[in-house]
Amino acid sequence: MDGKSKFGLAEAVVLLTVSNMARIFISFPRTLVEMSGPAAWISSLTGMGLSILQVYLFYMILKPNPGQNIVDIANKSLGNIAGTIFNTIFAFFFLAVAALFTRTFSEALIISALPATPISFLMSGFIMLAVLGSYIGLEAMARSARLTYPFVLSGIVLLLLGLSPLWDLQQVFPILGNGPVNVFIAGGFISGAVTEILLAAVIVKSFHGPEMFFKITSRAMLMGFFYLTMLLLVMVTTLSWNTGQEDTLPFYTLARLVYLGRFFQRVESIFIIIWGFIGIIKVTLTLYASAITLAGTFRLQDHRPLLWPLALIIFTGSILPHDMPAAVRLEALLIREVTWLPTVAMPVVILLVSRLRKRGGPNESG
Amino acid sequence: MKAAKLLIVLFIMLLLQGCWGSRETDEIAYVLALGLDKGPDRNIIATFVIANPKVIAGQAGGGGGGTGKDEEPIITASAIAPLPIAAFHLMNVERSRQLSLLHTNVFIISEELAREGLGIYLNSLNRFRETRGTAFVYICRGRAIDFMNRNRPEMEVTPSKQYELISRAARIHSLTRVVQFQKFYTATKSRDIAPVASLVALNEKGLTGEPSRPGTLGDYLAGDMPSTKGESQLMGVAVFKMDKMVGTLTGDETKYLNMLTGEMQFSFLVIPDPLKENTVVGVSLKQAMKPSIKVSTDGEHLHISVELFIEPELVGVSSGTNYESNIQMNIIESELARIIGEGCRQLVDRSQEEFRSDIFGFGRYARKNFLTVQQWRDYNWGDKYSRAEVDIKVNLKIRRTGLMLKTVPVVR
Numbered sequence: 001m002d003g004k005s006k007f008g009l010a011e012a013v014v015l016l017t018v019s020n021m022a023r024i025f026i027s028f029p030r031t032l033v034e035m036s037g038p039a040a041w042i043s044s045l046t047g048m049g050l051s052i053l054q055v056y057l058f059y060m061i062l063k064p065n066p067g068q069n070i071v072d073i074a075n076k077s078l079g080n081i082a083g084t085i086f087n088t089i090f091a092f093f094f095l096a097v098a099a100l101f102t103r104t105f106s107e108a109l110i111i112s113a114l115p116a117t118p119i120s121f122l123m124s125g126f127i128m129l130a131v132l133g134s135y136i137g138l139e140a141m142a143r144s145a146r147l148t149y150p151f152v153l154s155g156i157v158l159l160l161l162g163l164s165p166l167w168d169l170q171q172v173f174p175i176l177g178n179g180p181v182n183v184f185i186a187g188g189f190i191s192g193a194v195t196e197i198l199l200a201a202v203i204v205k206s207f208h209g210p211e212m213f214f215k216i217t218s219r220a221m222l223m224g225f226f227y228l229t230m231l232l233l234v235m236v237t238t239l240s241w242n243t244g245q246e247d248t249l250p251f252y253t254l255a256r257l258v259y260l261g262r263f264f265q266r267v268e269s270i271f272i273i274i275w276g277f278i279g280i281i282k283v284t285l286t287l288y289a290s291a292i293t294l295a296g297t298f299r300l301q302d303h304r305p306l307l308w309p310l311a312l313i314i315f316t317g318s319i320l321p322h323d324m325p326a327a328v329r330l331e332a333l334l335i336r337e338v339t340w341l342p343t344v345a346m347p348v349v350i351l352l353v354s355r356l357r358k359r360g361g362p363n364e365s366g
Numbered sequence: 367m368k369a370a371k372l373l374i375v376l377f378i379m380l381l382l383q384g385c386w387g388s389r390e391t392d393e394i395a396y397v398l399a400l401g402l403d404k405g406p407d408r409n410i411i412a413t414f415v416i417a418n419p420k421v422i423a424g425q426a427g428g429g430g431g432g433t434g435k436d437e438e439p440i441i442t443a444s445a446i447a448p449l450p451i452a453a454f455h456l457m458n459v460e461r462s463r464q465l466s467l468l469h470t471n472v473f474i475i476s477e478e479l480a481r482e483g484l485g486i487y488l489n490s491l492n493r494f495r496e497t498r499g500t501a502f503v504y505i506c507r508g509r510a511i512d513f514m515n516r517n518r519p520e521m522e523v524t525p526s527k528q529y530e531l532i533s534r535a536a537r538i539h540s541l542t543r544v545v546q547f548q549k550f551y552t553a554t555k556s557r558d559i560a561p562v563a564s565l566v567a568l569n570e571k572g573l574t575g576e577p578s579r580p581g582t583l584g585d586y587l588a589g590d591m592p593s594t595k596g597e598s599q600l601m602g603v604a605v606f607k608m609d610k611m612v613g614t615l616t617g618d619e620t621k622y623l624n625m626l627t628g629e630m631q632f633s634f635l636v637i638p639d640p641l642k643e644n645t646v647v648g649v650s651l652k653q654a655m656k657p658s659i660k661v662s663t664d665g666e667h668l669h670i671s672v673e674l675f676i677e678p679e680l681v682g683v684s685s686g687t688n689y690e691s692n693i694q695m696n697i698i699e700s701e702l703a704r705i706i707g708e709g710c711r712q713l714v715d716r717s718q719e720e721f722r723s724d725i726f727g728f729g730r731y732a733r734k735n736f737l738t739v740q741q742w743r744d745y746n747w748g749d750k751y752s753r754a755e756v757d758i759k760v761n762l763k764i765r766r767t768g769l770m771l772k773t774v775p776v777v778r
Contacts, residue, residue, distance in 0.1 A: 037739045038739070111495060112495070113387075114386070114387045115387055115495065116386040116387035117386045117387055118386065121386075166548075166549075168730065170727075170730035170731060170733060170734070171730070173730075173733035173734045173736070174733055174734075174736040174737055174738050174739055174741065174742050175734075175737060176737045176738045177738065177739055178738065178739050178740070179738045179739075179740065180738075239548070239552065240552050240556065242552070242555055242556060243551065243552045243555050243556075246492075253499065256498055256499055256500070257499050257500060257548055259500040259546070262530060265500060
């Protein structure tokens with residue numbers, strides 16, 4: 001069960017950062033550029049501000065309940081029925097994220113490197129590794145993320161700097177892109193809708209208390225959004241926002257453009273390995289979080305028996321979209337219209353109810 | 367248990383051997399260059415220059431086995447289809463090896479096709495997994511198929527290396543503009559810059575073409591420069607409006623284009639000697655820094671001001687005049703600034719009146735003046751540019767005089 005494995009600040013920050021970075025490798029930057037135009041990077045900064053507010057919201061929930069995660073607090077504050085409903089929604093949200101990421105990452109691999117491989121095989125690979133990771137536990141995931149992070153980081157830095165001859169800084173203008181409403185509100189909300197804060201609130205027992213939760217999650221958000229902002233700036237200055245919104249996989253397109261003389265080019269193969277790793281971390285973490293959430297909801301001692309059925313649900317869910325554009329649309333829909341429910345609206349309800357109960361507590365007892 | 371774990375690991379390793387898409391290198395033939403010509407009934411003729419594995423492998427392995435000794439290192443083949451990638455797939459019918467575009471580093475498109483519009487073909491090339499945004503785009507004067515059939519690089523084994531090295535060599539003369547596919551494709555869909563692409567052709571006239579005159583050393587289109595017959599020349603550019611070719615620029619005009627966009631690394635100029643008739647002064651040119659471009663969109667009139675920073679170096683003074691002295695250096699500097707200014711002026715006028723196309727990308731600088739994309743679109747740059755007032759100022763200073771600090775007159 002969670003909480004048994006504990007790991008340090010660095011491992012936890014890296015684990016959440018890597019999970020948060022997963023979206024930059026698929027179509028998300030394209031969606032943001034389509035929404036905000038050349039000012040997509042400003043949307044990312046707005047999203048960063050919103051994510052820090054979310055971190056604070058969860059900190060407010062977790063602070064008075066040390067040793068408990070969001071699942072325990074929901075059960076305690078909302079009662080058995082409402083708590084179970086809330087936690088089941090959390091679990092299904094994680095499952096939906098895992099299913100969509102499994103599909104989009106598998107599609108990305110087919111488009112970029114393995115055109116003849118059946119998608120079911122790739123998805124099975126992702127899911128089997130996710131089951132294995134979730135079975136071994138969080139500590140192993142955190143440590144492997146920490147171990148691989150320098151390579152991921154150097155790969156990204158290499159890509160961004162390798163494209164420097166192609167940067168055209170004039171491309172960031174007009175500075176407000178598709179208008180303030182799109183840039184600050186729509187774009188800000190799309191980029192600010194992240195899974196990792198809720199996920200951190202589920203695995204908080206491994207973090208040495210709520211104070212560490214705040215430190216770890218806020219740092220992970222700052223790092224994750226820093227990478228997103230940098231990638232968007234490079235994407236806009238290299239591809240231009242107009243044609244950038246055409247690309248299915250902007251990160252891959254950028255990797256293919258690295259051309260530093262005759263001997264330093266075709267570096268995209270390195271990035272396919274990085275993608276694979278980041279995709280596995282993302283799917284594993286969300287599968288793990290959904291299993292932990294359900295185990296907590298139904299007061300099971302061990303989350304592991306849930307892994308196989310949940311993996312089957314993820315596989316089935318990921319194969320539902322008819323095609324890649326449908327999966328991307330569904331992902332955008334999930335981000336735009338659904339994510340704010342489990343990551344903001346429901347935690348606000350939990351916070352308010354827990355505060356009201358606390359105020360009412362002494363009166364009831366007295 | 368240990369044996370079971372080992373078996374699982376071995377099983378996974380077996381599954382991960384490239385999955386279903388694995389291709390051995392000896393099953394593939396690499397296309398090095400792809401050419402596109404107008405074909406019959408809305409089709410195109412796609413020409414593929416394919417590396418001949420027999421010869422290339424023989425060369426790489428030191429000629430082991432002696433296979434392909436007398437054969438050409440490349441095979442040229444063509445197919446007719448509505449789209450380049452469709453033709454590529456058709457080509458596989460005739461080949462024992464599966465063709466791959468992963469190493470195609472040049473797209474050669476005929477002028478005739480370019481004048482009809484390239485949108486549908488570019489879309490296909492941009493979408494396909496194997497084609498790369500780093501490939502060069504050349505516009506061929508005449509038919510691409512003829513050029514590709516007859517172009518035989520003398521110094522390289524494969525034409526792909528030839529094209530790549532020629533492109534790099536363009537830095538030292540700036541008489542063409544080498545453009546990669548991604549940049550070209552982006553410009554065809556852009557409101558703020560019009561695409562250009564290198565012109566390429568074989569020299570059919572040999573040394574019989576019109577010789578250069580002082581001030582117009584590179585005033586040729588590709589294929590027209592007098593030189594050894596049959597050599598491929600990369601000179602000048604094709605000018606586009608969106609995806610349609612609307613004209614050409616000579617080598618000299620391209621040099622001024624590169625100056626105005628800050629992409630000239632080195633070039634050269636031969637001008638009539640201002641102090642002595644029938645003699646010339648040769649200078650090599652270097653851009654000291656990127657031009658300063660300011661665009662004012664206030665009010666009715668669009669005003670663009672460009673300031674160039676050029677640093678020439680004396681390379682030849684046929685009159686023997688001591689241009690190294692301060693006074694005489696001022697004279698030559700003024701003359702050079704005047705000639706460069708005039709060259710740039712004429713080019714800007716052509717772009718406004720003849721092409722009605724912003725090949726310099728001044729629109730990129732104009733975008734700063736707008737807050738939102740909608741405001742920028744409403745401004746209608748393409749229309750406004752052709753009526754814009756463009757000021758060009760040339761800051762020119764001879765910093766170096768080569769290995770001579772003084773010219774002593776010839777004693778007669």
